[in-house]
Amino acid sequence: MRSVGKTLLVLCGLVAAGMLPSLVSADVRSHALYARGLIPFNNGQWDQAYRLFDAAVGADRSDPEPLYYRGLTQARRGALAAGISDLEQALKLSPSLPHAGLDLGIAYFDAGQYPAAKVWLQRAYEQGDDRFTAAFFLGLTLYRLGEDASALTYLNQANADPDLRPAAHYYAGLAQLHQGNEVAARSELAETAREQPLSEIGKLAQRYAGGGDIRQPPVPLPTARRKPWSLSASLGFQYDTNVVLAPSDSGLKTAQGITGEDDGRFVIGAGGAYTLLDTDYGTVRGAYDFSQSVHFRWTEFDLQGHRLRLDAASKPGVVSYGLSGVYDFYALDYQSFFQELLGTPWVSVAEGDSAATQLYYTARGRDFLRKPFDPARDAIDHAVGVRQYLDLGSPERVLSVGYQFDAEATLAHAPDDQQVSCTSTSQTGGCGARDFDYKAHQLDIGINFPIFSLAQGQAGYLFRLEDYQFLNSRANFQFRRHDQEHQFVVDARREITTHVSATLGFIGILNNSNIPAFDYDRFIISAGVLVTL
Amino acid sequence: MMRSRLGGVHYLLLALLIVAGRVQAQSEAGAVAALVGTLQIQRGAAGWQSASIGVPVFVGDRFRTGASDRATLVFRDDTVLNLSSDTEAMLDTQAFDEAAGRFQTGVKMTKGKIRAWVGDHYRQPRARFEIETPTAITDVRGTQFIVQHNPKTETSDIVGIADEVEVIGKLGVIGSSVQVGQQMHTRVQKGRFPTAAQGLDETQFSQYLDGTEIVGTGRHDGLNVVHPAVMGRLLSPQDAPASLGIPGMPAAAAQAGVGAPELPLAYRLSPDVYANTQPLLDFKRTPPGRLPSGAVHVGF
Secondary structure (H helix, E strand, C coil): CHHHHHHHHHHHHHHHHHHHHHHHHHHHHHHHHHHHHHHHHHCCCHHHHHHHHHHHHHHCCCCHHHHHHHHHHHHHHCCHHHHHHHHHHHHHHCCCCCCHHHHHHHHHHHCCCHHHHHHHHHHHHHCCCCHHHHHHHHHHHHHHCCCHHHHHHHHHHHCCCCCCHHHHHHHHHHHHHHCCCHHHHHHHHHHHHHHCCCCHHHHHHHCCCCCCCCCCCCCCCCCCCCCCEEEEEEEEEEEECCCCCCCCCHHHHHHHCECCCCEEEEEEEEEEEEEEEECCCEEEEEEEEEEEEEECCCHHHCEEEEEEEEEEEECCCCEEEEEEEEEEEEEECCEEEEEEEEEEEEEEEEECCCEEEEEEEEEEEEEECCCCCCCCCCEEEEEEEEEEEEECCCCCCEEEEEEEEEEEEECCCCCCCCCCCECCCCECCCHHHHCCCEEEEEEEEEEEEEECCCEEEEEEEEEEEEEEEEECHHHCCCCEEEEEEEEEEEEEEEECCCCEEEEEEEEEEEEEECCHHHCEEEEEEEEEEEEEC | CHHHHHHHHHHHHHHHHHHHHHHHHHCEEEEEEEEECCEEEECCCCCEEEECCCCEEECCCEEEECCCCEEEEEECCCCEEEECCCCEEEEEEEEEECCCCEEEEEEEEEEEEEEEECCHHHHCCCCEEEEECCCEEEEECCCEEEEEEECCCCEEEEEEEECCEEEEECCCCCCCCEEECECEEEEEECCCCCCCCEECCHHHHHHHHCCCCCCCCCCCCCCCCCCCCCCCCCCCHHHCCHHHCECCECHHHHHHCCCCCCCCHHHHHCHHHHHCCCCHHHHHHCCCCCCCCCCCCECC
């Protein structure tokens, strides 16, 4: 019994003696494999480096450095999840492992896990571990999270590092743009263009270097980088030469008893939008807009508008597509006027380097809620259109030319297979609706342009030919109505502060009709203030 | 007879070893794995050359680092040497024959500090790894240790990091060796035997370790290096400002592609223009489909 115990003791001793060198040698072997792996790692031979680091980790799992370098290699190979796991493990073994926290933050950033990236990058920044680099990636992460103001703070700090400066300026520019600070954005992007003109971002930024305002598109870009919400409010004054659409024929106008058809009005507007869904494939964004005009004299033309809009759009690409739905409700003189529903599927295709074509179809159902247009103007309108965009050498100079055909079919008349008598002597209930049944061709041309770096301008001309399909009551049922409308529009917007802009506009409408009652001119000048958040 | 046969075998083995040694001497012994600052290598009669990571090292190569330099050498026998600043050393011998179980490495160091991770091969009975300074020879069998030599004071310090190392003085006479264990230290002054091994407290130990560590290649290895964001590449198409356009997609297309077609400009700028397109007053007076008759005064 005694000898058995002695033997066990010796065996234990041998095992222990065997174990100890084994542990030590594992460390040495691991270190050699790790050191050997550094050579392909330095040469960017990631697969070879990975094999050596992996073997080093296998030889000694308690050494943080091979784990750290295996993690770096994994991340370099694109295996971010495995890389993150290794970096986390290395940091557990050695919380003060230099640079590892920063690398973990960057790996999380590259993996799109921005909240986790924020935690580690914040930690690296606070520890002063390569502070400017930490500030740069923290700025990028916050920008991705939509925290633009905080992002700017860190990106501005990163500017102290010459290697980071061009990219820091670029992303600061984007953050400024998201905040609506167009002047500051242009300044930041100009720095990128100046410091790194040959890089990808430098070339993009350079496209703005020639001047002109950076303009956000009319519909917010469906991107995760934007903050998900936006708010706007506006107050404007408009002078309208013809609020009531009084005919140009003075005799007829007198006969209709219209005097003083011009008036001034205040127009207030408010709206908000929210990105409901944002994936790699596209976005869904909802918006609501309210408007109210208050006239000085023609108060029965005070118009209140409510617009609900839902846009589903693919991510921008060579081919983009989407579906837009709009519900409008208008009240005139604070009483229901009409409501309408619009659905528009669309597709845009890029052509070459400076052009794009957009095709769309719009179905619109409009329901008037009060006399005299209810039910005569209740109608379904089908429109198909094509629009060509041309880049005129810089992004803020875009020319667009569009054509649209639409047919409005009123609903209140009798079915087509039943006789509807619309003559001066015989009128039935459907005759009113027949006044508004038309087919129309519409051509328009528009251009966006900077105005001497002072403001962003847009101008447009629209020609619309409305060919009404039935004999018109205003022509004593003798002939059909044909309208030719010309619209001239010029608009300018100048940024006053970060969130406040001043607007100035002119609208001219010449509606030439073969029926004097519909022949009118209308000119509107407007000035206002726009606040955006 | 037996004795002479054995003697013949010995001579044959010796000759083979010499030939093998020469072959080994000409083959690559290891490579530079990490660098902080500059490592200079002198090979044969050539002058000192700056080395870079991955450069092979050969038997006979001399190495030196400057005041703020450090370097890591990794050898094919799994040995790793970290050369601290102001260090000069030479790879004097290396015989590495795994099949024959023959492992022999000799490093001569004239000044500075070397931290060594000695490979498992040197645990075998006939294997030998030595770092020789002007005053001491450190013989190890698979372990970690530090050798430091100060040419001014002509003293060598040997510190054990793991396992044990055997240190003997270079007296030209046979003297007793000193075993230096983990976190222990011995000093060998010129012409003297090594001092008895003594334990080091944490402060002393870390002082010896100081300057012997190199994390990674000693360069910038982090993920920020050549990161696309830092290199000025676009991380995502969404990082192009909306009207800047997207690579491969013209700005005009980007503009067109951001949403549904908009209403004509006049309608966008004025809801009043959009909603009122027919002479309301006239139709109020005479509803659509009715023939106008007479005049109605409208106004205020």
